[in-house]
Amino acid sequence: MTVHNLYIFDRNGKCLYYNEWNRKKQAGISKEEEYKLMYGMLFSIRSFVSKMSPLDSKEGFQSFQTSRYRLHYFETPSGLKFVMNTDLSVSNARDALQHIYSNLYVENIVKNPTCILGNSLDSDLFSTRLDTFIRALPYYNPRTT
Amino acid sequence: MLASMLFAIGSQLSPEPGSSGIEMLETDVFKLHCFQTLTGIKFIVLADPRQASIDALLRKIYEIYADFALKNPFYSLEMPIRCELFDQNLKSALEIAEKAGNFGAGS
Numbered sequence: 001m002t003v004h005n006l007y008i009f010d011r012n013g014k015c016l017y018y019n020e021w022n023r024k025k026q027a028g029i030s031k032e033e034e035y036k037l038m039y040g041m042l043f044s045i046r047s048f049v050s051k052m053s054p055l056d057s058k059e060g061f062q063s064f065q066t067s068r069y070r071l072h073y074f075e076t077p078s079g080l081k082f083v084m085n086t087d088l089s090v091s092n093a094r095d096a097l098q099h100i101y102s103n104l105y106v107e108n109i110v111k112n113p114t115c116i117l118g119n120s121l122d123s124d125l126f127s128t129r130l131d132t133f134i135r136a137l138p139y140y141n142p143r144t145t
Numbered sequence: 146m147l148a149s150m151l152f153a154i155g156s157q158l159s160p161e162p163g164s165s166g167i168e169m170l171e172t173d174v175f176k177l178h179c180f181q182t183l184t185g186i187k188f189i190v191l192a193d194p195r196q197a198s199i200d201a202l203l204r205k206i207y208e209i210y211a212d213f214a215l216k217n218p219f220y221s222l223e224m225p226i227r228c229e230l231f232d233q234n235l236k237s238a239l240e241i242a243e244k245a246g247n248f249g250a251g252s
Binding site: 004005020022023024025027028034037038041044045048049052053054055056057058059060061062063064065066067068069071085087 | 147148151154155156157158159160161162163164165166167168169170171172173174175177191
């Protein structure tokens, strides 16, 4: 049971924050390209979901899974996007992402007068608290190999 | 076409080696299931999030495709499927799955 990595994007598609805990395979492209690819994929999935949805949907796309991992997605009304990859045993990480937004992002970045919104999140306090939170998750378990 | 690109990107961005493309996508009102065969044919089903045993349904649909489309001498690969037996069998498989799914959601 584990968390692989986390991305935070602003509403313009800029990656504000990225960290990884248990990533076994890199994408084979530079980090910049990877952020763009990830954002582009999510943007396309959201547009695809809103067109294909048989009923009116309030929240839209929430997660997807492949044979090896699950991607969880949470978007705030201001367009901030939280993306977390975990293994398949984690069925719902929405609460965790919601907590990261309300208790970590809002408290440590938005309320910080030296942090300019729209720039990359370089608050040490945010990073350490986020890291502690992720490691404290019940489904986080770093593999020894 | 866009859908198959998205599913493939899901595999490239994987943090774990050996990942497939997207197999299931979840929203608040529906779940999309995708089954990819070895030849690259994708079967995509949109269902209620509570509907059970879609995997079995996807394999059943693959079987119906193999029996009534591929084995039909008048059907050419890569073309739209206009085979009556395919439609009939598909319809009854979907009806069975829906009935079975209702019992699953209710209990």
